[in-house]
Amino acid sequence: MDKMQCQCGHVNPPGTILCESCGRSLTEKEQNSKLVDMRYEGTARRSQTYNKSIIDKIWNFFSSVKVGVGIIVALLVAAAIGTILPQEEYVQVATRNEDTIKAYYSDVYGEIGRIYHFLGFHDLYSSFWFIILVGMLAISLIIASLDRFVPLYRSLKNQRVLRHESFINKQRIYGKGYAQEDVLAKAETKLKELKYNVKLDKNGLLAEKGRFSRWGPYVNHIGLIIFLFGVMLRMIPGFYVDETLWIREGETRAIPEVPDYALESKSFELETYSGEENGGAFSEAVDRVGSVAKNYQTDVILYKKPENSLPGATEDMEVVKEYPIRVNQPLKFDGYAVYQMDFKLDELKAMTFALTNKETEESLGELTIDLIDPEKMYELENGATVELKGYYPDFSGFENGEPQTATPLPNNPGFLVEMTTPETPKGETSFILIRNTIEPFGDNQFKLEFQGVETRDVSGLTIRKDSTLPILGLGGLIFMIGVAQGMYFNHRRFWIQQKANGEVILAGHTNKNWYALKKDLEQVSAYASLPAYSDQQEEIEKQMKKEGEEAL
Amino acid sequence: MSEKKKNKKKNRVIMRSVILFLMIAAIGYTLYNNATAEDVSVLKVGDEAPDFKLVDLEGESHQLSDYKGQGVFLNFWGTWCKPCAKEMPAMDRQFEVFKDQGVQVLAVNIAQSEFEVQSFADQYDLSFPVVIDKTKSVMTAYNIIPLPTTVLVNPEGKIERIVTGEMTEQDIEGFMEEIKPE
Structure with missing residues (x-):
């Protein structure tokens, strides 16, 4: 493509529609149309002009609005597909690995689920192609904006007061007629009163207002790009943490993804409404469903380990704070927040037995076995002892005569004990389970009689950190500023030229809200007695309608 | 122009x-x-093995970095885990062979009670130190998920190999050979 020289002598970049200097139409299509195309002020989109190297070709591809819209549509369709079945992270499986998740989809959703999983839609939003699509959207936003913003900015900055008559008379708002000699001065006064910027040059006048509203879409795009940048940061380690920690009452645990801190759970509490407090608050609901939760609370102590301390070392831990974590009242420290999310009630904690003579039912005293940290030896009255020989917190049966435990949790505790009393100095062995006692070496004289249990609760906590929130917020704010800029402000312009013969031509243009533009023009007309104007687009539409009717 | x-x-x-x-x-x-x-947070072969400090059943502290210059056979286990129990005797036998050649075995129990760990150690008559990771912080630092997992640390303190699942005595012998100092 070659440079385009206008009749006025100005040399325009290839692809220009309206001469940058005088406003004459440069293309044949434009010359034949009744109204000028004012989009981007008739400037050449920068990338249309050169199409040589591979870089230019890539640039051109992303500069196209069609491509941009295509990417958006593809993203919308993909995002919608991701909602058809639940995403992987919301699937409930006992043990989480690839096979169980795959099995879950085909078991629960049948063939559709199998295909869904096979195509990778179960983890759609972090799939590489989805991320690439979002990245392409970002590239498209940046390049398309740059390519349009720069020529538009230059063109508006350098615009001339005097335009060629063909530019004026092809504007949508156009008027022509005779007026008084001081028409330009009067129009200037009134336009300034209406807060227009007015420039005069020889026999011409240009009044302009609200140019900054033209930057709205570009400000808007900057906001979007900042937002996408924030989303990108989430995937970088250290910016975003979302972890779960199950902690039992009395336990101290390292906090996942949070080095240097440890958390101890003192207690978990679930309070419910009785239906009688506060003058019967929730009494109906309590009657209907049995119980209404009032408060879920985990009382914790946050410890900080000394600097450079090693994993495993528990000495010199410093208490940072004690805090009751409640729903929506997370423990906050160092950019992290620990939320109350879940709970399990009444895990076994300790069991109490009485050493009793089977025949006489006489008790030699009680012992309490801590299921979390049992002791080896329990001493009772009269020199009687109970020695713990084996402890199986989650007894699951015998293997080769050996008791087995399925998990380290005291779900079904089993104890192998040796009871020694003054009457039975050699000791008697017994294997004790809940509601079952096995006496492997024949009948015993003594037994451990179950007295009671202590339980403890488990808190499910979520640890969150999101350092990208301020960036996402900023992106959103800039986005909204851009929207407001483009929506609530209009770029309005008037051109008025006085010819030597006393004839006056005038034109008006706005990017939106033509009604308000006409109102402004009417006020100026009333004051400066401008020639009557017409809305050429309306006339064209009317004529087309008429022709259409005649054709019928 | x-x-x-x-x-x-x-x-x-x-x-x-x-x-x-x-x-x-x-x-x-x-x-x-x-x-x-x-x-x-998953460790990879060639990474520096995260240092830690844990106390064994005798009350003695073991810090990984103290064993620099020796190969460390780091075995994460629990008493409820059957493959862990199965490989223990073999580990113990191979430790007897390799301990004079500069290979140390540390068995890291995951937050169980001293009683359970002690009974287990007595039952299998283990001669290597057994430490308890009470707050699971070492487990977190090493991102251990299945048990048993064995992390082989070479004399330079780098991870030589990560083994998940049960090992045969032959495996154990080969692994100890790998991390034996020159």
Whole structure:
């Protein structure tokens, strides 16, 4: 493509529609149309002009609005597909690995689920192609904006007061007629009163207002790009943490993804409404469903380990704070927040037995076995002892005569004990389970009689950190500023030229809200007695309608 | 004029290349982070083995870095885990062979009670130190998921190999040979 020289002598970049200097139409299509195309002020989109190297070709591809819209549509369709079945992270499986998740989809959703999983839609939003699509959207936003913003900015900055008559008379708002000699001065006064910027040059006048509203879409795009940048940061380690920690009452645990801190759970509490407090608050609901939760609370102590301390070392831990974590009242420290999310009630904690003579039912005293940290030896009255020989917190049966435990949790505790009393100095062995006692070496004289249990609760906590929130917020704010800029402000312009013969031509243009533009023009007309104007687009539409009717 | 035009064109290509490169690099970086996000804390062969300090059943402290210059056979286990129990005697036998050649075995129990761990150690008559990770912080630092997992640390303190699941006595012998100091 070659440079385009206008009749006025100005040399325009290839692809220009309206001469940058005088406003004459440069293309044949434009010359034949009744109204000028004012989009981007008739400037050449920068990338249309050169199409040589591979870089230019890539640039051109992303500069196209069609491509941009295509990417958006593809993203919308993909995002919608991701909602058809639940995403992987919301699937409930006992043990989480690839096979169980795959099995879950085909078991629960049948063939559709199998295909869904096979195509990778179960983890759609972090799939590489989805991320690439979002990245392409970002590239498209940046390049398309740059390519349009720069020529538009230059063109508006350098615009001339005097335009060629063909530019004026092809504007949508156009008027022509005779007026008084001081028409330009009067129009200037009134336009300034209406807060227009007015420039005069020889026999011409240009009044302009609200140019900054033209930057709205570009400000808007900057906001979007900042937002996408924030989303990108989430995937970088250290910016975003979302972890779960199950902690039992009395336990101290390292906090996942949070080095240097440890958390101890003192207690978990679930309070419910009785239906009688506060003058019967929730009494109906309590009657209907049995119980209404009032408060879920985990009382914790946050410890900080000394600097450079090693994993495993528990000495010199410093208490940072004690805090009751409640729903929506997370423990906050160092950019992290620990939320109350879940709970399990009444895990076994300790069991109490009485050493009793089977025949006489006489008790030699009680012992309490801590299921979390049992002791080896329990001493009772009269020199009687109970020695713990084996402890199986989650007894699951015998293997080769050996008791087995399925998990380290005291779900079904089993104890192998040796009871020694003054009457039975050699000791008697017994294997004790809940509601079952096995006496492997024949009948015993003594037994451990179950007295009671202590339980403890488990808190499910979520640890969150999101350092990208301020960036996402900023992106959103800039986005909204851009929207407001483009929506609530209009770029309005008037051109008025006085010819030597006393004839006056005038034109008006706005990017939106033509009604308000006409109102402004009417006020100026009333004051400066401008020639009557017409809305050429309306006339064209009317004529087309008429022709259409005649054709019928 | 044409010199100026050429320069302008050159600048334009450079500008566009830089912008495109930066954006493609950002996408590439995001993809890389996304791909490694799930196992960001997973240790890899060749990484420095995270140092830790745990107390054994005799009350003695063991710090990993104290064993620099020796190979460390780090076995994570629990009493409820059957394959863990199965490989213990073999580990003990091989420890007897390799301990004079500079290989140390540390068995790290995951937050169980001293009673259970002691009974287990007595039952299998273990001669290597058994330490208890009470707050699961070492388990977190090493991102241990299945048990047993064995992390082999070479004399330079680097991870030589990570083994998940049960090992045969032959495996154990081979692994100890791998981390034996020269």
